Amino acid sequence: xxxxxxxxxxxxxxxxxxxxxxxxxxxxxxxxxxxxxxxxxxxxxxxxxxxxxxxxxxxxxxxxxxxxxxxxxxxxxxxxxxxxxxxxxxxxxxxxxxxxxxxxxxxxxxxxxxxxxxxxxxxxxxxxxxxxxxxxxxxxxxxxxxxxxxxxxxxxxxxxxxxxxxxxxxxxxxxxxxxxxxxxxxxxxxxxxxxxxxxxx
Numbered sequence: 001x002x003x004x005x006x007x008x009x010x011x012x013x014x015x016x017x018x019x020x021x022x023x024x025x026x027x028x029x030x031x032x033x034x035x036x037x038x039x040x041x042x043x044x045x046x047x048x049x050x051x052x053x054x055x056x057x058x059x060x061x062x063x064x065x066x067x068x069x070x071x072x073x074x075x076x077x078x079x080x081x082x083x084x085x086x087x088x089x090x091x092x093x094x095x096x097x098x099x100x101x102x103x104x105x106x107x108x109x110x111x112x113x114x115x116x117x118x119x120x121x122x123x124x125x126x127x128x129x130x131x132x133x134x135x136x137x138x139x140x141x142x143x144x145x146x147x148x149x150x151x152x153x154x155x156x157x158x159x160x161x162x163x164x165x166x167x168x169x170x171x172x173x174x175x176x177x178x179x180x181x182x183x184x185x186x187x188x189x190x191x192x193x194x195x196x197x198x199x200x201x
Contacts, residue, residue: 073086075173082162086173108139166184
């Protein structure tokens with residue numbers, strides 16, 4: 001009887017130990033799967049924002065910087081002035097410039113709405129107000145530039161873009177790359193500047 005009981009106890013212990021081993025193995029597998037999935041998710045999360053950040057890192061640093069970043073147009077031999085390729089090139093320039101300016105305008109508007117902080121120190125308040133006035137002046141300048149961009153896009157649609165408004169001569173590809181919103185050739189512009197100096201000194 002005692003031997004039978006001992007055997008029964010041993011078999012029960014063996015069964016429980018084998019069950020516990022199986023449970024441990026299954027838990028280990030679950031833990032490995034969970035950790036691997038977490039690692040994958042974290043790696044994907046860490047990779048994705050860097051790509052989007054690089055794509056969306058186009059910061060507008062002013063008119064001069066933007067015009068300097070324009071890739072020059074490769075003029076072919078016996079190419080007609082203001083053909084489809086040239087129009088597309090300048091349309092892309094004007095469109096990207098407009099988009100960047102619109103983003104800056106939106107940033108300023110949101111910044112003005114958010115900043116309702118009261119400064120106890122008068123000097124801090126004065127410097128803050130001065131910064132705002134400078135920013136508003138630059139945005140006003142940019143707003144005028146947006147109007148010029150819109151008018152040059154309209155001129156492109158009406159097939160007047162790239163020609164002088166006064167004499168009707170070709171403005172030139174290189175001049176338009178330096179000033180995409182130009183409406184006058186170099187000669188007419190220089191004459192205008194001379195007249196302005198004579199009037200206003």
